[in-house]
Amino acid sequence: GQQVMQIPQYQHVQEGEDFTTYCNSSTTLSNIQWYKQRPGGHPVFLIQLVKSGEVKKQKRLTFQFGEAKKNSSLHITATQTTDVGTYFCAVRSRGGATNKLIFGTGTLLAVQP
Amino acid sequence: ETGVTQTPRHLVMGMTNKKSLKCEQHLGHNAMYWYKQSAKKPLELMFVYNFKEQTENNSVPSRFSPECPNSSHLFLHLHTLQPEDSALYLCASSQGLAGRQETQYFGPGTRLLVL
Numbered sequence: 001g002q003q004v005m006q007i008p009q010y011q012h013v014q015e016g017e018d019f020t021t022y023c024n025s026s027t028t029l030s031n032i033q034w035y036k037q038r039p040g041g042h043p044v045f046l047i048q049l050v051k052s053g054e055v056k057k058q059k060r061l062t063f064q065f066g067e068a069k070k071n072s073s074l075h076i077t078a079t080q081t082t083d084v085g086t087y088f089c090a091v092r093s094r095g096g097a098t099n100k101l102i103f104g105t106g107t108l109l110a111v112q113p
Numbered sequence: 114e115t116g117v118t119q120t121p122r123h124l125v126m127g128m129t130n131k132k133s134l135k136c137e138q139h140l141g142h143n144a145m146y147w148y149k150q151s152a153k154k155p156l157e158l159m160f161v162y163n164f165k166e167q168t169e170n171n172s173v174p175s176r177f178s179p180e181c182p183n184s185s186h187l188f189l190h191l192h193t194l195q196p197e198d199s200a201l202y203l204c205a206s207s208q209g210l211a212g213r214q215e216t217q218y219f220g221p222g223t224r225l226l227v228l
Contacts, residue, residue, distance in 0.1 A: 043156070
């Protein structure tokens with residue numbers, strides 16, 4: 001079935017270092033969403049990207065959609081301990097209901113103070 | 114955040130028990146979802162309801178039985194579960210507008226342990 005891979009699975013950084021997670025799909029995507037799940041919490045929507053090559057920023061977070069709309073990245077500049085959590089990308093499923101999302105495998109970010 | 118609530122937050126049950134998980138959304142949404150989140154596995158979609166009608170059953174075993182009496186409430190009835198069903202069960206909702214990849218709003222989840 002349709003799969004969405006994220007790399008890395010886990011990353012441990014020192015506070016102040018940068019962090020990037022990548023989301024890859026084998027198929028062309030109509031759009032992509034990013035969610036964050038804090039430890040012990042639930043996924044919370046961050047952003048949606050729609051256009052090829054689109055770049056959006058939220059403070060220290062930069063989201064990019066690939067030109068071919070098959071991949072996306074989330075970059076955090078100067079990480080803080082509040083950035084700890086698992087970051088998921090989510091894409092619309094091929095076929096089935098249009099509101100069916102396929103979530104990526106997630107990247108767990110640990111930040112050491 | 115209290116837009117989507119779930120009860121109970123924690124549940125321990127034996128394999129022969131019957132229990133139900135409840136989800137309620139206060140956002141005026143028309144689509145609701147059940148997800149299963151196990152350790153070291155991606156978030157797995159189980160069921161989708163649009164305007165109270167089930168539109169997706171992601172090959173979920175029959176020991177999980179969803180019920181959606183109205184657009185604000187969603188239940189997951191559990192019966193004769195297996196230990197491997199232990200996981201975090203998340204409910205989510207979205208506006209339910211056709212043709213769009215919508216933002217989903219998640220509840221806090223029910224952490225289930227099957228003994």
